[in-house]
Amino acid sequence: MTVSRTEVENAVASARSKPERTLYLGALLEKATGEEAIVVGGSAVEIYTSGRTSTNDIDVVMPRAKALKVVKSWGFLPNGRVWRRKDWDVDIDLLGPNFTGSRLKIQVISTPYGPVRVAGVEDLLAKRLAELKHCPTTPLWRKDLAKQVEILISEHGNQMDDEYLAFIARRDDVVDILADFRQRRRLSKTERLRV
Amino acid sequence: MKFGVDSRLVTVFGSEARVRTLAVLANARRPITAYRVGIVGGVSMPKVYSEISRLSNAGLLERRRNGWVLVDEDIRRLMQRRVRISWSEDWLEGERERARRAERIIAEPDLWFDISKYRSNSSIAAQYAKEFRRPPEKGPSRKHS
Numbered sequence: 001m002t003v004s005r006t007e008v009e010n011a012v013a014s015a016r017s018k019p020e021r022t023l024y025l026g027a028l029l030e031k032a033t034g035e036e037a038i039v040v041g042g043s044a045v046e047i048y049t050s051g052r053t054s055t056n057d058i059d060v061v062m063p064r065a066k067a068l069k070v071v072k073s074w075g076f077l078p079n080g081r082v083w084r085r086k087d088w089d090v091d092i093d094l095l096g097p098n099f100t101g102s103r104l105k106i107q108v109i110s111t112p113y114g115p116v117r118v119a120g121v122e123d124l125l126a127k128r129l130a131e132l133k134h135c136p137t138t139p140l141w142r143k144d145l146a147k148q149v150e151i152l153i154s155e156h157g158n159q160m161d162d163e164y165l166a167f168i169a170r171r172d173d174v175v176d177i178l179a180d181f182r183q184r185r186r187l188s189k190t191e192r193l194r195v
Numbered sequence: 196m197k198f199g200v201d202s203r204l205v206t207v208f209g210s211e212a213r214v215r216t217l218a219v220l221a222n223a224r225r226p227i228t229a230y231r232v233g234i235v236g237g238v239s240m241p242k243v244y245s246e247i248s249r250l251s252n253a254g255l256l257e258r259r260r261n262g263w264v265l266v267d268e269d270i271r272r273l274m275q276r277r278v279r280i281s282w283s284e285d286w287l288e289g290e291r292e293r294a295r296r297a298e299r300i301i302a303e304p305d306l307w308f309d310i311s312k313y314r315s316n317s318s319i320a321a322q323y324a325k326e327f328r329r330p331p332e333k334g335p336s337r338k339h340s
Binding site for chain 2: 016017019020023024049050051052053057079080081082091093100103104105106107108109110111112115117120127130131132133134135136142143146147150151154155159160161172173176177180184
């Protein structure tokens with residue numbers, strides 16, 4: 001189905017927040033290409049954390065061929081791997097068709113422009129923990145990752161599939177760090193209740 | 196494009212339309228109309244009305260002024276873990292309050308966290324190296340500063 005540049009511009013203009021804008025763009029990409037589009041990475045975390053973990057690029061897992069034509073028709077310009085609309089301060093990174101998380105844990109969000117899929121919160125959490133624990137990075141980024149993990153656990157811990165999370169935590173060797181973060185959030189809640 | 200549902204749940208609950216109906220109701224943060232259940236869940240209207248009537252007769256749903264509510268907490272928890280389907284208005288409602296809670300977490304001191312106590316695993320690092328590497332065209336980030 002064709003999605004005109006005007007429709008996209010109206011959708012973006014109507015979004016009241018960055019996560020909402022990401023949802024609309026993801027839904028319109030899926031609508032325009034007829035292919036499944038899954039929002040992953042930092043932009044997915046931003047949707048789960050209500051925009052409090054900022055990112056300017058929208059990482060989307062979907063077949064690239066049709067999507068490239070679509071983003072081009074919407075006024076995005078290529079910049080290496082990513083497609084950029086400077087006036088919106090948005091980069092779209094089309095990652096190809098391989099989704100590494102669980103399809104059963106995907107969050108589907110129905111928008112006025114059709115459904116959009118967002119990577120499961122368990123997969124996002126495990127990847128952040130794996131990056132924290134196994135990959136050397138800067139102290140600032142490490143701090144960001146740690147805060148993202150804390151917010152994900154605090155806001156979505158109750159809805160997570162514990163069985164699946166335990167499985168991927170073992171696979172990624174992050175059982176210890178996950179346990180510490182969960183303990184930390186439990187303690188914080190208790191501290192707040194005491195106050 | 197329709198979202199897929201876990202075939203095991205279809206076996207347990209007896210029909211895909213029932214799983215979709217229950218999933219939308221379970222993930223809703225407020226009462227939801229049958230019409231909206233159909234749109235969000237990708238279920239035809241006749242099927243939604245028949246499923247809602249059946250689930251309501253079984254005592255699993257209650258009618259409120261603005262729509263239907265799933266009142267069985269066990270089924271709600273199961274569905275929230277297994278089939279995640281919401282609509283944007285509902286998802287984004289309360290965003291400001293959630294953002295405030297997130298701000299509080301960001302402001303908390305992070306002295307408790309000591310990365311040196313964990314032993315990194317180089318094979319996992321190698322496995323994710325490509326995924327975690329930020330391409331230069333995305334510009335600088337706190338990853339590099």
